[in-house]
Amino acid sequence: MELVLSLGIGMLTGAGVWLLLRPRTFQVIIGLSLVSYAVNLFIFSTGGLRTGAAPILARGTSGTLGLYADPVPQALVLTAIVISFATTALFLVVLLAARGLTGTDHVDGREKDS
Amino acid sequence: MSGWIDHLVIVPILLPLVVGAAMMLIDDRRHILKAAIGLASATALVIVAFLLVYLADGGVTGVYRLGDWPPAIGIVLVLDRLSALMVTLTSILGITALVFALARWHRIGVHFHSLFQFQLMGLNGAFLTGDLFNLFVFFEIMLAASYGMVMHGSGVARVKAGLHYLAINLAASLLFLIGVSMIYGITGSLNMAELSGRIAGVADADRVLLEAGAAILGIAFLVKAGMWPVGFWLPNTYANVGAAPAAIVSILSKVGVYAILRLWLLMFGEAAGQSAGFGGSWLLLGGLLTMAFGTIAVLATQHLTRLAGASVLVSSGTLLATIGIGQAAVTGGALFYLASSVLAVAGFFLLIELVERGRGVGADVLAVSREAFGEDEEDEPDVEIGIPIPATMAMLGMSFMACGLLLAGLPPLSGFLAKFAILAPLLRDVHDVAVTTWVLLVALVLSGLATIVAVTRAGIDVFWVSPAGEVPRIRIVEIAPVLSLLILCVVITVQAGPVMRYMEATANALHSPASYAAQVLPPAAAGPVKGGGR
Numbered sequence: 001m002e003l004v005l006s007l008g009i010g011m012l013t014g015a016g017v018w019l020l021l022r023p024r025t026f027q028v029i030i031g032l033s034l035v036s037y038a039v040n041l042f043i044f045s046t047g048g049l050r051t052g053a054a055p056i057l058a059r060g061t062s063g064t065l066g067l068y069a070d071p072v073p074q075a076l077v078l079t080a081i082v083i084s085f086a087t088t089a090l091f092l093v094v095l096l097a098a099r100g101l102t103g104t105d106h107v108d109g110r111e112k113d114s
Numbered sequence: 115m116s117g118w119i120d121h122l123v124i125v126p127i128l129l130p131l132v133v134g135a136a137m138m139l140i141d142d143r144r145h146i147l148k149a150a151i152g153l154a155s156a157t158a159l160v161i162v163a164f165l166l167v168y169l170a171d172g173g174v175t176g177v178y179r180l181g182d183w184p185p186a187i188g189i190v191l192v193l194d195r196l197s198a199l200m201v202t203l204t205s206i207l208g209i210t211a212l213v214f215a216l217a218r219w220h221r222i223g224v225h226f227h228s229l230f231q232f233q234l235m236g237l238n239g240a241f242l243t244g245d246l247f248n249l250f251v252f253f254e255i256m257l258a259a260s261y262g263m264v265m266h267g268s269g270v271a272r273v274k275a276g277l278h279y280l281a282i283n284l285a286a287s288l289l290f291l292i293g294v295s296m297i298y299g300i301t302g303s304l305n306m307a308e309l310s311g312r313i314a315g316v317a318d319a320d321r322v323l324l325e326a327g328a329a330i331l332g333i334a335f336l337v338k339a340g341m342w343p344v345g346f347w348l349p350n351t352y353a354n355v356g357a358a359p360a361a362i363v364s365i366l367s368k369v370g371v372y373a374i375l376r377l378w379l380l381m382f383g384e385a386a387g388q389s390a391g392f393g394g395s396w397l398l399l400g401g402l403l404t405m406a407f408g409t410i411a412v413l414a415t416q417h418l419t420r421l422a423g424a425s426v427l428v429s430s431g432t433l434l435a436t437i438g439i440g441q442a443a444v445t446g447g448a449l450f451y452l453a454s455s456v457l458a459v460a461g462f463f464l465l466i467e468l469v470e471r472g473r474g475v476g477a478d479v480l481a482v483s484r485e486a487f488g489e490d491e492e493d494e495p496d497v498e499i500g501i502p503i504p505a506t507m508a509m510l511g512m513s514f515m516a517c518g519l520l521l522a523g524l525p526p527l528s529g530f531l532a533k534f535a536i537l538a539p540l541l542r543d544v545h546d547v548a549v550t551t552w553v554l555l556v557a558l559v560l561s562g563l564a565t566i567v568a569v570t571r572a573g574i575d576v577f578w579v580s581p582a583g584e585v586p587r588i589r590i591v592e593i594a595p596v597l598s599l600l601i602l603c604v605v606i607t608v609q610a611g612p613v614m615r616y617m618e619a620t621a622n623a624l625h626s627p628a629s630y631a632a633q634v635l636p637p638a639a640a641g642p643v644k645g646g647g648r
Contacts, residue, residue, distance in 0.1 A: 020285065025277065032284050039288045046299030072304070073295065076247055080291050083254045087284055090261060098277050101270045107281075109274040 001049055005041065012038035023112075025095045025105050029088060036084040040077050047073035122169070123178040123193045125162045126201050126238035129155055134231030142224050149216050152227040156209040159234065163198070163205040170198035171616060175633040177244070185244075185305055185635050192244035192307075192634055195620035199449065200241040200372055203456050206602065207362055208234045210595035214464050215358035217592045222356070223266045233259035233362055240369055244634060246294050246304045249373065253290065253338075257283050260366055263359035264351060275354035282337065282347045290334035296327025307634035310380040310627040314387030325392055328381060332393060335377075338370030340430045342403040349411055352423030357467035360419075361460040361595075367426055368456055371433045375445070375624065378437070383627045394440045398550060401435025404428075405557045409564040416481075418466045418576075421568055422459060425521045428561045429455035435554055436536050445621035447535030450614060454528040454603060458520035461599035465513050468593065469576055472586035481575040504585050509593060511577050516600045518569035523562040528607040533558050535614060 012034050019031025047070035055069045095105070102109040133155040137148055169176060176193035179185060212230060220226045236256025243249050261283075265276035298304055300320045301312045316324050333344065340348040348367065355363055374397070382392045408427030415421045429451070436448035470477075516527065523529035537558065540551040606613050623629065 020281075028281055032281070032288075035285070035288050039291050043291060043295040046295040048299075072298065076291075076295065076298070079247070079251065083251070083287075087254070087258065087280075087287075090258065091280055091284065094261075094265070094273065094277050094280055097265075097268070098273050101268075101273050107277065109270065 001051065005045055005049065009038045009041050009045070012041070023107055025098065025107055028107060029091055029095065032091070033084075033088060036080070036088075040080055040084075043077050043080060044073050119169075120178075122162060122165060123176055123191050123242065124180075126159060126166070126205070127191075127235055127242065129158060129162070130231040130235040130238070134228040134235065137228045137231065138225065145221055148227045149220060152212055152220075152230060153209075153216075155231060156205070156212045156234070159205040159238075160202075160209050163202040166193060167195075167198040167202050169193065170195045171619075173619075175630065177634050186303070186308055189248045190244040190305065190307075190634060191242045192630075193242065194630065195616065195623060196372070196376065196449075197241050199453065199616075199620065200368075201238050203368075203453060204234060204237045204241065204365060206599075207365055207456065207460050210460065210464070210599055211358050211361035213591055214361065214595045217589050219266070219356055219358035223268065225262070226266060229259050229262040229266070230362070233263055235259075237365065237369065241372060244306050246297065246306060246309070246377075248304075250287075250290055250294060253369070254287060256366065256369065257287070260363050263363050264355050266359050267356045272354045272356075275351045278347055279351045286334045286337040286344075289330055289337075293327050293329075293331025293334060296323060297331065300324045300327065305634075306377065306380055307631040310383070310385070310631050311635075313381050313389055314385060316387075316389075318388075321389060325389060328377075329393065331377070332374065335370040335373040336400065336434075338367060339374065339434060340367050340370075340404065340427050341400045341434060342407050342431070343400075345404060345407075345427060345430070348427055349415075349420055349423035352426060352463075353417060353420040355419075357464055360422075360463040364426060364459045364463060365456055367430050368433075368452060371430060371437070371452070374434065375437050379445075379624045380627045380630065383625065385628060391440060394438050397438030398435050398554075399438075401431045401433070401438055402553060402557050404431030404434060405561050407431075409561045412561075412564045412568045415568070418470060418572055419463070421572060422462050422466060425462070425565060426459055428565065429459065429521075432536075432558065432561070435557070439540070439550065439554070441539060442621045442625040443539030443618070444536055445624060446614065446618040447532060447537075447539070449617040449620055450528070450535050450606075450610075451532035453606060453613070453617075454520060454532045457599050457603050457606075458517055458529065461513070461596050461603075462517040462521065464592070464596045464599070465510070465517060468586060468588055468596070469510055469514065471588075472584050473576065477575075481579070484579070506585055506588050507577065509597075510586070510588075511573070513596055513600055514569075514573050514577070516603070518566060518573065520600075520603055521569065522566035523558070524566060526607065528603050528610070529562075531607060531610050533562070535617075 016031045016034030016038060019027045019034065022028065022031070050069070057068055098109065099105050104111060106112075133151060137151055140148055170193055177185065178191040178193070180189045180191065183189075208230070215226065215230075232255065236252050236259055239252035240249060240256055243252055261276065261280050264279055265272055294304070297309070300316060300323055301309055303309055303312060313324070337344045339345070352360060352364070378393065378397070382389055382394075384390050386392070405428055408424050408431055411424035411427060412421060415424055433448055433452055436444050436451070519527045520529040523533040537551075537555055540554070541547060
């Protein structure tokens with residue numbers, strides 16, 4: 001389980017970072033989205049990976065984390081998803097504005113002189 | 115009746131939030147109404163900030179429990195001397211930038227006033243919060259508003275710089291998340307006070323992960339602060355921001371420094387067991403490298419706004435290096451330097467726009483070529499003895515000189531007092547001065563030298579040598595904020611005794627994380643301040 005999750009996070013991060021360094025703004029946005037998927041999975045995994053743990057407290061049991069899934073990382077992931085969503089939307093608007101003003105979708109605003 | 119004092123801690127966050135949200139409902143063409151509401155909010159924030167400083171100076175850490183949840187479970191806002199100081203600086207910059215913006219800037223783009231209020235809310239929240247993930251949320255609010263501020267007024271160069279700024283900060287926010295989640299995974303807590311107690315007890319196998327998580331978190335803050343390998347975005351962005359937004363955006367680099375100061379001393383102070391002092395030498399080294407890079411940048415720039423951005427780098431580097439030394443007396447000097455440089459840089463940004471108004475397009479480049487190639491001798495008409503300098507140019511010139519002295523750290527203004535306050539505790543024992551102290555001394559002196567050389571050169575170009583341009587037309591609302599920021603610097607110079615006493619008390623409190631934790635967490639059942647609930 002840990003291996004699958006780690007490989008998934010690693011592949012998403014690697015692909016995202018590669019895209020983040022590309023010269024086209026759309027690739028940068030997709031790269032940021034991939035890295036944010038990876039980071040969300042990572043945050044979730046810091047709560048401890050366990051299969052078959054109930055998300056809620058069963059009747060008669062005491063409230064220790066050994067018995068149910070940790071809710072705090074889930075809350076952190078939700079917040080992170082919402083914030084990334086808003087900033088991705090903002091980035092798209094800025095991408096469009098830059099495209100309109102500079103006429104190109106290159107991140108530096110003009111094509112490389114070569 | 116004592117209830118309202120208890121809730122004063124959350125006013126710097128709630129007031130701009132409500133005002134900013136309410137202003138969005140008003141039609142954007144009603145500039146005067148929006149300006150009046152925004153100005154009222156900014157004034158109220160200044161008053162509240164000074165009240166908070168007065169409350170915090172009593173020595174009691176005010177803890178505001180959101181929703182009245184116990185601190186270990188819920189989010190807390192903590193008012194201590196450092197938070198109150200930063201909230202005060204934010205509110206001062208807020209009102210001066212807003213007054214300056216009333217001349218032209220608030221009409222150039224849409225939703226300026228709402229974005230400005232949200233920027234103030236994000237800044238105040240970041241300074242007041244006592245919870246690590248809440249810090250992330252307020253960082254995001256602050257950054258989102260700053261994206262709007264940086265790109266306010268549009269234009270090719272500004273949007274291009276804004277795009278880079280946006281991408282870099284989004285990547286840094288992802289690093290923030292990784293760091294926070296690693297720290298939570300190892301220690302099981304997000305409350306800053308609780309974290310300070312748990313670091314020492316971490317098992318050895320997990321300690322590497324904890325330190326790695328803290329390092330990743332630190333990188334996110336250092337990107338904001340503009341430390342050398344990750345700060346290349348800073349001069350370019352600050353060069354392209356409009357004057358009024360620049361004055362408030364300039365404090366964002368100090369938010370990174372504040373976060374480092376708060377969290378590093380809380381988590382890796384002396385009580386941290388094996389991790390005590392983790393990363394201190396890296397902070398010192400990174401700060402020195404940033405100062406070196408900023409020094410070279412200051413000398414290399416031709417544009418005034420880029421010079422201001424490079425000065426921000428130099429001040430960030432100075433702060434990081436002095437914090438990295440990790441002594442309480444030096445941290446006190448660093449806080450004095452923080453206050454002085456925040457006010458000086460903001461005043462400088464506002465002043466640059468006024469000064470450049472009288473110059474033609476490309477005057478900076480012409481000045482350089484004139485220096486290099488000389489200029490043609492022109493026949494001068496009858497030379498009057500003593501051409502009267504208009505009052506505008508005199509005021510701008512004196513302000514420019516004052517900004518130069520403040521940024522360079524030369525006497526008699528507060529920049530010099532700050533550098534002196536940083537170095538004096540280190541040089542106290544003349545026979546036992548560490549090598550790092552000598553390096554820091556050289557760096558402080560050289561960065562000051564470079565700044566004064568660059569500012570003097572720019573000042574000569576702008577005020578004396580250039581062919582007679584038009585005298586810029588300045589309005590009272592534009593010159594008043596600049597003068598008030600500079601007068602504030604003079605005030606903290608004259609009143610340096612009380613101010614340094616406050617800073618030293620702040621630094622001593624920061625260097626004893628146990629007292630912070632004792633005041634934030636139970637078992638003090640009768641907590642100093644309770645909030646929320648009915």
